[in-house]
Amino acid sequence: MQEFSPGEQKIAVVPMTNPTARAFDYVAELYMGAALDLMASVPFHLDAGESKDVRLPVTMPSAAGTYPVNVAVFSEGEFLPPVHEGESVVIAKLPPAKLYIRPNAPGSYTQWLTQYPGSGAHWDKCDDPWDNPDDASTYIQHANEYQVIKRDTYNLESHGAAQGTINYIKVHLRVWNSHVDVYFYAIIVTHGTRYEEPTISGVGGATWRSGSKQWTNNPYTEVAWTWAEIDALQAGIRDLHGVSFCTARCTQ
CATH class of the missing domain: 2.60.120 (Jelly Rolls)
Known part of the structure; x- marks a missing residue:
């Protein structure tokens, strides 16, 4: 499991491929947690047969815990098979900062x-x-x-x-x-x-x-x-x- 700090700004990178013979416009959505809270949504375009990494900016949850992550993609109003599901990330409490005064x-x-x-x-x-x-x-x-x-x-x-x-x-x-x-x-x-x-x-x-x-x-x-x-x-x-x-x- 990957570990992050509460409220940390991250970029989720998800590989995408269009296996069809025509171009499509897509939307990728990233969900976290048992309640499937929507954390990021990004539109993107793929030409026929094209593959590329799609980047979704994500702000990590503010509460410590373990969060399952799912990424879904849809095009023309239809959801495609999940491209990423089941992995979890850990949101850990930040260690106390130390201030040295002289x-x-x-x-x-x-x-x-x-x-x-x-x-x-x-x-x-x-x-x-x-x-x-x-x-x-x-x-x-x-x-x-x-x-x-x-x-x-x-x-x-x-x-x-x-x-x-x-x-x-x-x-x-x-x-x-x-x-x-x-x-x-x-x-x-x-x-x-x-x-x-x-x-x-x-x-x-x-x-x-x-x-x-x-x-x-x-x-x-x-x-x-x-x-x-x-x-x-x-x-x-x-x-x-x-x-x-x-x-x-x-x-x-």
Whole structure:
């Protein structure tokens, strides 16, 4: 069975042949579903003995399911034997689209001690695409402070033309720490309120690691996110060191 998305625009291509010794004008009709709903109708002409593909533009049904397909042809008011019947197509639900929004300005907190390179701002050291972090090329850093919490948050890009229901938001972090006992938290700020969740901890070894934290609903309203809340959202990182001689970095 062929599989399509709800409402998808497709072209059905049906081979037709006129086996007679005279030319005819025809109409091809495509039906889908148990109720034989008419989905497309196209007139065409065949000369004597001519064969060609007839193209019928079809908008797929909006509901998911399996639909039998039939194509009928008639000429001069008479239906001819079915030229296509019995095959089914599957209309599948579209997978949820993912929207990736990156930092584009400072937020409410700029507490991490240093950045690399030294020019620019903290947010532009953490604006890598989620699937292509630049690791040691740009990062913010917090070093040599025992049990001192530091936060950095950033304003984010607009959602642009995206629309529909928001199923969740997820904050991606990519971090490096020189020793164990460093705890990284993902931060969001919404409606002026800060929320923090533990995300990456416990492993040193001076290697880059990734982690993420998801919020299905807005924790302030306790209901689904709105696009206005997405546009006003801040995201960022908090860390806490369990030893005084540790260095922590964040690149995303």
